Amino acid sequence: MAEHTDGGRTAVVIGGGLAGMLAVTALCGHVDAITVVERDRYPAGQVFRKGVPQARHLHVLLSGGQRALDRLLPGTVDALTAAGARSLYLPRDLVTRTPTGWQRRFDDRRHPTLSVTRPVLDAVVRERALRAAAGSPTRVEVLEATEAVGLTGDARRVTGVKVRSRNGGGGGRPERALPADLVVDASGRGSRAPRWYAALGREAPQEESVDSGLAYATRMYRPGGPAAAPEIGVNIPGWPECPRGAVYVPVEDGNWLLTLSGVRGHHPPTDHAEFTAFSATVGDPYVHELLAGAEPVSPVHGFRDTRNRRRHFERPGAAPEGFLVLGDANCTFNPVYGQGMSVAALGALALRDTLADSGGLRPGTTARAQRAVARAAEPAWLAAVGADRPYTDGGDGRAGLGERLTTWYIGRLSARAAIDRVVGGAFRDVFCLTAPPSRLMAPRILLRTVLLPRRPGLPRPPAAVERA
Numbered sequence: 001m002a003e004h005t006d007g008g009r010t011a012v013v014i015g016g017g018l019a020g021m022l023a024v025t026a027l028c029g030h031v032d033a034i035t036v037v038e039r040d041r042y043p044a045g046q047v048f049r050k051g052v053p054q055a056r057h058l059h060v061l062l063s064g065g066q067r068a069l070d071r072l073l074p075g076t077v078d079a080l081t082a083a084g085a086r087s088l089y090l091p092r093d094l095v096t097r098t099p100t101g102w103q104r105r106f107d108d109r110r111h112p113t114l115s116v117t118r119p120v121l122d123a124v125v126r127e128r129a130l131r132a133a134a135g136s137p138t139r140v141e142v143l144e145a146t147e148a149v150g151l152t153g154d155a156r157r158v159t160g161v162k163v164r165s166r167n168g169g170g171g172g173r174p175e176r177a178l179p180a181d182l183v184v185d186a187s188g189r190g191s192r193a194p195r196w197y198a199a200l201g202r203e204a205p206q207e208e209s210v211d212s213g214l215a216y217a218t219r220m221y222r223p224g225g226p227a228a229a230p231e232i233g234v235n236i237p238g239w240p241e242c243p244r245g246a247v248y249v250p251v252e253d254g255n256w257l258l259t260l261s262g263v264r265g266h267h268p269p270t271d272h273a274e275f276t277a278f279s280a281t282v283g284d285p286y287v288h289e290l291l292a293g294a295e296p297v298s299p300v301h302g303f304r305d306t307r308n309r310r311r312h313f314e315r316p317g318a319a320p321e322g323f324l325v326l327g328d329a330n331c332t333f334n335p336v337y338g339q340g341m342s343v344a345a346l347g348a349l350a351l352r353d354t355l356a357d358s359g360g361l362r363p364g365t366t367a368r369a370q371r372a373v374a375r376a377a378e379p380a381w382l383a384a385v386g387a388d389r390p391y392t393d394g395g396d397g398r399a400g401l402g403e404r405l406t407t408w409y410i411g412r413l414s415a416r417a418a419i420d421r422v423v424g425g426a427f428r429d430v431f432c433l434t435a436p437p438s439r440l441m442a443p444r445i446l447l448r449t450v451l452l453p454r455r456p457g458l459p460r461p462p463a464a465v466e467r468a
């Protein structure tokens with residue numbers, strides 16, 4: 001592997017967001033120097049920045065993602081809690097309304113879900129990642145207000161990144177090249193890697209896309225007035241007969257975030273009055289009732305592109321040596337399943353483990369790491385795409401018998417999960433990314449799902465917790 005003039009191995013990470021910071025953590029100790037190229041200038045406080053437009057919307061970190069995050073940067077989950085993140089056990093503190101009724105509130109403490117605004121989460125992770133890097137033998141430099149505009153190298157090997165400063169002046173802003181032994185693309189859902197490939201004389205990687213046509217609209221509230229803060233978070237996902245949903249969860253500082261969603265033809269409005277009216281049209285009036293006493297403390301923000309999309313950089317020959325893609329740049333998910341950040345963390349962990357197993361950055365390591373990153377994303381992909389299939393353009397019509405059977409089974413299983421402690425536990429293990437999807441086919445789960453009679457869920461959101 002090429003060495004640079006200072007005699008060390010170097011990496012450039014494109015994007016200083018969540019996946020970028022976790023890539024730094026994974027690479028520390030395996031290269032001598034890392035340069036992070038971030039288009040934005042980080043704000044002084046824990047506030048919104050343009051480079052992460054989805055940050056206005058509700059973000060939860062599943063238990064699988066928390067475990068990965070804490071393995072990469074021990075103590076980060078506690079640090080997030082100290083920064084105000086709310087830890088909600090599923091289903092005790094966050095109940096779901098299914099098509100057949102409300103889920104029972106089992107006191108199952110295996111799956112804490114962290115609910116916090118994105119600016120806080122990103123700032124805490126960034127601060128801890130850079131602090132850990134400062135204590136490692138790897139030198140880390142962050143170039144803020146610097147945009148990656150291309151790659152250097154050829155079809156066989158990437159040798160660096162072309163960057164341009166975004167600091168003042170406009171006009172000239174010359175391009176320059178940052179050489180690197182490894183380039184990690186962590187530039188998020190807007191990654192231009194396929195276009196950069198073309199400039200290197202490569203074909204774009206194969207891409208899969210499954211789009212339910214879902215749109216989001218989100219507003220922050222401060223509960224109060226006649227209706228005090230609700231005791232539990234509420235999730236009313238859409239279902240085919242009522243494809244509109246609402247999620248209402250506490251975040252830091254006593255505020256709550258309400259995200260409304262709907263598939264094509266049911267997009268939630270961003271007009272204030274219409275937003276409130278829309279909340280009454282989801283599958284249950286409970287959230288709308290809660291809003292009566294809540295004071296809005298933000299405008300309504302919309303978001304449209306929520307498709308599941310993955311690019312197969314891991315396929316044989318699909319990536320040049322020295323180039324790796326992580327986080328949303330690699331795979332995006334319909335956000336209603338709350339998986340993207342967890343998958344970014346699981347992918348970074350897979351990178352770190354591959355580097356450790358390979359004895360560092362050697363020829364072939366990036367291809368191995370890219371395969372590990374793809375494997376880490378696979379369970380989330382299967383869950384999201386399976387759940388979205390009924391809403392895609394072709395609906396069930398295009399699905400084969402196997403897929404239709406899976407959709408039928410998952411529908412039955414999720415209805416059972418709402419009322420059955422055992423099936424519910426397995427369902428959460430898989431959807432919280434702590435167990436492989438095969439857990440749902442375990443004999444005990446299969447028998448309970450298929451043989452036990454269908455029973456409705458509860459008629460109202462449960463006030464009482466059901467102890468074991």
Ligand SMILES: Cc1cc2nc3c(=O)[nH]c(=O)nc-3n(C[C@H](O)[C@H](O)[C@H](O)COP(=O)(O)OP(=O)(O)OC[C@H]3O[C@@H](n4cnc5c(N)ncnc54)[C@H](O)[C@@H]3O)c2cc1C
Pocket residue numbers: 014015016017018019020037038039040050051052054057058059060061062146147148149186187188189190216303305306326327328329335336337338339340341342343344
């Ligand atoms: C509406 C919505 C709601 C979501 N809710 C959840 C949820 O509840 N739970 C969950 O786990 N996930 C959720 N997600 C997914 C989550 O937002 C992403 O998975 C996560 O942000 C991925 O991190 P990332 O670092 O790959 O990308 P990002 O967080 O988007 O960061 C990309 C970074 O790259 C920088 N950048 C971009 N281009 C360049 C360039 N050319 N040069 C230099 N820098 C560049 C950007 O400024 C940014 O800092 C949601 C997504 C959406 C759209």
